[in-house]
Amino acid sequence: MNLPNTLTLVRIFLVPLLVVVLLTQYAAREVLGVPKELAAAAIFGLASLTDWLDGYLARRRRQVTWLGQILDPIADKLLTSAAFISLVQLGLAPAWMVALIIGREFAITGLRSLAYTKGITIPASLLGKIKMASQVTAILLLILGWRPLPWLAPIGYAALWVVMLTAVISAVDYYRRFLMMLNARVTDVNGARARRAS
Numbered sequence: 001m002n003l004p005n006t007l008t009l010v011r012i013f014l015v016p017l018l019v020v021v022l023l024t025q026y027a028a029r030e031v032l033g034v035p036k037e038l039a040a041a042a043i044f045g046l047a048s049l050t051d052w053l054d055g056y057l058a059r060r061r062r063q064v065t066w067l068g069q070i071l072d073p074i075a076d077k078l079l080t081s082a083a084f085i086s087l088v089q090l091g092l093a094p095a096w097m098v099a100l101i102i103g104r105e106f107a108i109t110g111l112r113s114l115a116y117t118k119g120i121t122i123p124a125s126l127l128g129k130i131k132m133a134s135q136v137t138a139i140l141l142l143i144l145g146w147r148p149l150p151w152l153a154p155i156g157y158a159a160l161w162v163v164m165l166t167a168v169i170s171a172v173d174y175y176r177r178f179l180m181m182l183n184a185r186v187t188d189v190n191g192a193r194a195r196r197a198s
Contacts, residue, residue, distance in 0.1 A: 004058035005068045007050040011075040014047040015082045022086040022143070029147075041143045047079050048136045076132065077105050083139045092142045092153075097164050101135075104167040108174050120181045127170035134162045 001009075021031055021040045031039040054072065058064045081102050087093035115122050141156030 002058075002061075002063045002065065002068075004054040004061070004063050005065060005071065007054040007057070008068060008071045008075050011047045011050045011054075011079060012071070014043055014050075015075075015078045018043045018047065018079075019082050019086055022083075023089060035148055037143055037147050041140055044079075044083055044136075044139060044143065048140075051076055051079075051132075073109070077109070080132075080135050080139065081105065083143075087139070087142055090146065092146055092156075093160060097160055101163060101167050104171045108171055111174055111178055115178050115181070118182060118185065120178065120185060122174060122177055122181065125170060125173055125177070127166060127173050131163065131166040131170050134159055134166055138163050 018040060021036055021043060026036055029036050034042075051072075054068070058068055084093060084098040084101060088095045088098050112122055138156055138159035141152045141159055145151070145153030145156050
């Protein structure tokens with residue numbers, strides 16, 4: 001188990017802690033003397049930092065592994081989905097927007113799995129990275145805008161619209177790239193068969 005994969009596992013283990021801090025009712029609204037909103041934002045921020053750090057270290061140290069490539073997107077989806085569902089439970093995010101965002105995640109995961117069975121790898125796009133960055137921003141703003149800094153809530157809600165739009169646009173982009181790669185692969189296979197037959 002290398003360091004990048006360990007950081008990915010840390011992110012997965014932080015998910016239930018984040019949910020407990022967000023959804024548990026505390027009499028004093030504090031966790032170890034820290035307001036629960038700030039504690040939740042810190043946990044989510046730390047988990048999000050491991051997302052950037054594990055990828056950076058894996059590339060820098062040449063420690064990209066099959067396990068890491070499987071675990072990293074799962075950890076990302078667990079973290080953001082748990083945070084969004086908690087925000088819906090707290091009344092801080094509209095359920096329909098969160099359902100669309102999480103539905104997109106499942107759809108793209110399914111598409112990438114289908115592509116893998118066809119021997120096609122669809123790398124993350126710039127749009128997907130923008131979507132992830134906007135998700136982290138929106139979640140942090142909505143958590144911090146809950147109580148300690150209420151003026152952040154409208155900005156967080158605007159960021160949530162950015163998440164939804166980039167989620168839809170990047171999903172269409174993934175589907176378009178999948179079709180292009182699939183068509184190119186079919187053309188290559190048919191060309192190779194034709195050459196063998198001649």
